[in-house]
Amino acid sequence: MxxxxxxxxxxxxxxxxxxxxxxxxxxxxxxxxxxxxxxxxxxxxxxxxxxxxxxxxxxxxxxxxxxxxxxxxxxxxxxxxxxxxxxxxxxxxxxxxxxxxxxxxxxxxxxxxxxxxxxxxxxxxxxxxxxxxxxxxxxxxxxxxxxxxxxxxxxxxxxxxxxxxxxxxxxxxxxxxxxxxxxxxxxxxxxxxxxxxxxxxxxxxxxxxxxxxxxxxxxxxxxxxxxxxxxxxxxxxxxxxxxxxxxxxxxxxxxxxxxxxxxxxxxxxxxxxxxxxRSKVVSVRTVMGPVRAGLTGGPVAAGALVGDVAQQVMAGADALPVADPDGRIIGAIDRASVTAVLLNQSAPA
CATH class of the missing domain: 3.40.50.300 (P-loop containing nucleotide triphosphate hydrolases)
Structure with missing residues (x-):
């Protein structure tokens, strides 16, 4: 992470x-x-x-x-x-x-x-x-x-x-x-x-x-x-x-x-x-969504760049948990959000 x-x-x-x-x-x-x-x-x-x-x-x-x-x-x-x-x-x-x-x-x-x-x-x-x-x-x-x-x-x-x-x-x-x-x-x-x-x-x-x-x-x-x-x-x-x-x-x-x-x-x-x-600059924190039920795998760091975790997210479940520096789960990041950033688009609402 x-x-x-x-x-x-x-x-x-x-x-x-x-x-x-x-x-x-x-x-x-x-x-x-x-x-x-x-x-x-x-x-x-x-x-x-x-x-x-x-x-x-x-x-x-x-x-x-x-x-x-x-x-x-x-x-x-x-x-x-x-x-x-x-x-x-x-x-x-x-x-x-x-x-x-x-x-x-x-x-x-x-x-x-x-x-x-x-x-x-x-x-x-x-x-x-x-x-x-x-x-x-x-x-x-x-x-x-x-x-x-x-x-x-x-x-x-x-x-x-x-x-x-x-x-x-x-x-x-x-x-x-x-x-x-x-x-x-x-x-x-x-x-x-x-x-x-x-x-x-x-x-x-x-x-x-x-x-x-x-x-x-x-x-x-x-x-x-x-x-x-x-x-x-x-x-x-x-x-x-x-x-x-x-x-x-x-x-x-x-x-x-x-x-x-x-x-x-x-x-x-x-x-x-x-x-x-954008994948070289935008952080996971910026595009993550709220914590949701049933999250497995990960977690990925909120401060990580999207490009650095893209492969992990795309290869995992639909969404991975996002953790702050203290290890607390503060959100989730999914494939759609990562894909949007990789295509230089805004993350979906």
Whole structure:
């Protein structure tokens, strides 16, 4: 029986409130004049370019929060605001209890060295350094001894499956191996929050799938709080606890992969989700019916994906019992409900 996935809850490590990023010569002047009352007419009239518009969300401790959208949607802009790499034009960003708007330059540098780990599409490895020295580099910046930083770097190299390649130079590695070095380096300082901006998009499909699996393996071990940016909805639903879909600098909808697919906020979100097989996303809990008499076999977990239990249901009796994480029977799932999901239809009433 597949277990329910425990949804991260509680403490928000990142709080993003009404954040705007406007580009243009008059941006500061216009913001001072209009504040949060700014609108599209004012933006267009003054020739401003809105990279992010009134963006608000929280990232919970221990969750994988994916920000996705097409090119120009504002997803990377918001990530760079959260890491202090660029300054919002307006709004408030709090990261690990620190208000970035009042943080000094030294505060931000310290947070990026100790609180944040960052991985970008460009692997940004230092070409003249070995794998071990690339991974150890953040600790060198912190002033750690050679012995201390190499000991930690060897631990991270082993964690990402590159043991035996410590002495290789970056050009001697495949693309996937180079990205593993980048991931290991970002984890060397044991960051509280992990930011990844399109980290796998430059990889070929097979290596990309391998790195997605590796990413989830690492998260199961480390339980980081993660902000992951991608333009690929299949990648998003495979990784995310929750997804924020952006368009034109705005957040269109935030929800679990299942919520976005079963209840899209508008046609834009529906377009993203229309080709995703529901069996990969919809849970048994969503399509189950009430408990009925005479149930035998099973049970199946309420949090299991329909696709994962389809064969069991189709091969069993007309309906199987559905259990919650404590083993209590809370419903039943039948062949008709499973068939509807496999055909990308809504479950029958």
């Amino acid at each position: 597949t277990e329910d996935k425990e949804m991260p809850s509680g403490e928000a490590l990142i709080s993003c409130r009404s954040v705007w990023k406007l580009y243009g010569a008059k941006a500061g002047e216009i913001v001072k004049k209009y504040g949060q009352n700014i609108n599209d007419d004012i933006i267009n009239k003054n020739g401003l370019i809105p990279a992010a518009r009134d963006v608000s969300f929280d990232v919970r401790k221990g969750e994988i929060f994916v920000i996705m959208g097409l090119s120009g949607s504002g997803k990377s802009t918001i990530l760079r605001c959260m890491t202090g790499l660029i300054e919002p034009t307006m709004g408030q960003l709090t990261v690990s209890g620190k208000d970035l708007g009042t943080a000094s330059r030294q505060d931000l540098i310290g947070m990026r060295r100790k609180v944040m780990g960052m991985v970008f599409q460009d692997f940004a490895l230092l070409p003249h350094l070995t794998v071990l020295d690339n991974v150890a580099f953040p600790l060198k910046v912190q002033g750690k001894s050679r012995a201390e930083r190499h000991a930690k770097a060897r631990e991270m190299v082993e964690l990402v499956g590159l043991e035996g390649r410590e002495a290789y130079l970056p050009h001697e590695l495949s693309g996937g191996q180079q990205q593993r070095v980048g991931i290991a380096r970002s984890l060397t300082t044991e960051p509280e929050i992990w930011f990844l901006d399109e980290p796998f998009s430059a990889l070929d499909p097979l290596i990309r799938a391998e790195m997605q699996d590796e990413f989830l393996r690492l998260q199961n071990l480390l339980q980081k709080s993660i902000v992951f940016v991608t333009h690929d909805f299949d990648e998003a639903i495979g990784l995310a606890d929750r997804i924020a879909i952006m368009a034109g600098g705005r957040v269109v909808q935030i929800g679990t992969p299942e919520e976005l697919i079963t209840n899209p906020a508008d046609d834009y979100v529906a377009k993203f989700t229309e080709k995703v097989p």
